[in-house]
Amino acid sequence: QVQLVEYGGGLVQAGGSLRLSCAASGGTFSSYSMGWFRQTSGKERECVAAISRTGGASYYTDSVTGRFTISRDYAKNMVYLQMNSMKPDDTAVYYCAAGLVYLSRSDREYEYWGQGTQVTVSS
Numbered sequence: 001q002v003q004l005v006e007y008g009g010g011l012v013q014a015g016g017s018l019r020l021s022c023a024a025s026g027g028t029f030s031s032y033s034m035g036w037f038r039q040t041s042g043k044e045r046e047c048v049a050a051i052s053r054t055g056g057a058s059y060y061t062d063s064v065t066g067r068f069t070i071s072r073d074y075a076k077n078m079v080y081l082q083m084n085s086m087k088p089d090d091t092a093v094y095y096c097a098a099g100l101v102y103l104s105r106s107d108r109e110y111e112y113w114g115q116g117t118q119v120t121v122s123s
Contacts (some may be wrong), residue, residue: 002027002112004096009117012086016121020081022096024112029077030054033103035110036070036081038092038119045095047105059103063089087119088118094119 016071020036035050048057048069056068079096093114094117099110 002032002045004098004112004114006096006114006117009094009119011120011122014086014088014121014123016086017084018086018119019083020094020096021118022079022081024077024079024096024098025034025039027098027112027122029072030074031110032098032100034072034079035097035104036079036097037097037110038090039095039116040092044084045107047083047107048094050055050103050105051079052097052103058105059105065112083119088121088123090119090121091118 003026005023012018026088028033033052036048037045038048041046051072055072067085072079097110098112100108
C-alpha cells in the first residue's frame with residue numbers, strides 16, 4: 001500500500017510560481033509512474049503531468065507545456081511539480097498519484113492518490 005501526501009499549495013498571483021511536493025511511502029517508489037492531476041468543481045480530473053518509473057520520460061498537458069516541470073527524487077521518495085508563469089486557469093485542487101501503468105494520462109489507471117492540495121491563482 002502506497003501513501004501519498006501533497007503539500008505546497010496556496011495562493012499566488014498570476015505570473016508567479018509554486019512548487020508542489022508529494023511524499024511517497026509504503027511501497028517501492030521506483031516501481032511506479034507518478035502523475036499530477038488537477039480538478040475544479042464540475043469538471044473531470046485532468047492529468048497535468050506524469051513521469052515514468054525511471055524518470056526518463058514525461059508527459060505534460062498542452063496548457064502547461066513550457067511552464068510546469070515534473071521531477072522525482074528517488075533518494076527522498078518525492079515527486080515535485082514546479083509551476084511557473086501561473087495563470088488563473090491553473091486554479092484547482094492538485095493531486096499526486098502513483099500507478100504501475102507506464103506514463104498514463106488516465107486517472108483510472110493510477111492506483112494510489114493523495115488527499116489533494118488547493119492551488120489558487122489570482123488575476
